[in-house]
Amino acid sequence: MSTETLTKSTLRELSAIAEGSAAAAAIDGRSNIMSLSQTTEDAVLKPQETGAWSHDVRAALAARIAALNGETALADRYCALIEDARVADVADPLRSGKAQGLEKICDFMDKVAVQTRDIDAQDINALQDAGISDADIVRLCEINAFMAYQVRVLAGIRLMTEGRT
Amino acid sequence: MSDVIRKFTRSVPDWRPRVEPIKLEDATPEQLEALQVTPSNTKISAYVLTLAHDVETLKVRSPLFNGIMYDKGGLSREERELGALAASMVNHCIYCAAVHASRHAQIAKDTSVTDELFAKGTKADLSPRNRAIFDFAHALSQTPSEASPEQMSALRAAGLDDAEIFDLILSSALFGWANRLMHVLGDPVRKGSE
Numbered sequence: 480m481s482t483e484t485l486t487k488s489t490l491r492e493l494s495a496i497a498e499g500s501a502a503a504a505a506i507d508g509r510s511n512i513m514s515l516s517q518t519t520e521d522a523v524l525k526p527q528e529t530g531a532w533s534h535d536v537r538a539a540l541a542a543r544i545a546a547l548n549g550e551t552a553l554a555d556r557y558c559a560l561i562e563d564a565r566v567a568d569v570a571d572p573l574r575s576g577k578a579q580g581l582e583k584i585c586d587f588m589d590k591v592a593v594q595t596r597d598i599d600a601q602d603i604n605a606l607q608d609a610g611i612s613d614a615d616i617v618r619l620c621e622i623n624a625f626m627a628y629q630v631r632v633l634a635g636i637r638l639m640t641e642g643r644t
Numbered sequence: 645m646s647d648v649i650r651k652f653t654r655s656v657p658d659w660r661p662r663v664e665p666i667k668l669e670d671a672t673p674e675q676l677e678a679l680q681v682t683p684s685n686t687k688i689s690a691y692v693l694t695l696a697h698d699v700e701t702l703k704v705r706s707p708l709f710n711g712i713m714y715d716k717g718g719l720s721r722e723e724r725e726l727g728a729l730a731a732s733m734v735n736h737c738i739y740c741a742a743v744h745a746s747r748h749a750q751i752a753k754d755t756s757v758t759d760e761l762f763a764k765g766t767k768a769d770l771s772p773r774n775r776a777i778f779d780f781a782h783a784l785s786q787t788p789s790e791a792s793p794e795q796m797s798a799l800r801a802a803g804l805d806d807a808e809i810f811d812l813i814l815s816s817a818l819f820g821w822a823n824r825l826m827h828v829l830g831d832p833v834r835k836g837s838e
Contacts, residue, residue, distance in 0.1 A: 621825070
């Protein structure tokens, strides 16, 4: 794992909000939420109990989901946390994850991120049949779920600030 | 699996996990703390017992969830529920949609908005303010987000200030999260069909 630490607020830094703007005031009014969002990022990306998914794999999957959502700067941020070069490919949605033995994981994560509504029991069964433990399935879903939140807060803040000085 | 509910409803169903939830008797001290189990509170839902597999995330999830949906000021509770509902409709999360449509109806003391949304989806006949809120939240919930500057302008034209808009972003984004747990890890089933 890289020694680089996540910034105090990924959301705040990447959304480049002008200080003193109405958007900045609105966001400061929810400073508790911003702070809890960062605590959650740390819990999802750098937990003490990683299960089957190392910090590097988590960063790569987070980057992959950010890229699927068109959030390039966020994807770059998570890519920079990957220390093990063998894992780095997983961050690219055009790669299958096969070389890392993560093909089924990448298929599942892509579907949960992009075609959430089409997920059914068979998708979970496929992971179980591949020997993934239930706890590790929950961990994958939490990574995906948190990223769904983070990319949308970023996209929303960007729209709030666009076209305003 | 004929007991699985596939249509939107305000009647909150049961939730049946697709993975094995943790067993309370096997829970670690950290899991018990995150589950807030006390002698007077031993009834923990299957959903929370499922999430307890990832205890570090579960611990921070509840305060964040409560803050976004219930903290004072900003967007009304009713309108935060509308943001949650729009996301849940995009992701077809029947369980979350039921909970938040029923809360919307309860707070608004009116079922007409959620009746209309469940009957006609994005073509529902809504007030200008609800229309702007629903359309923005619905677009933000697509992957990638399809929310547009025009929809942001529509929110402002409908009278939302920046604090209200930020609360709408948070509540709809939060259900991008919640739906990816609830809809992925389990099925909504008819009450008592266990």
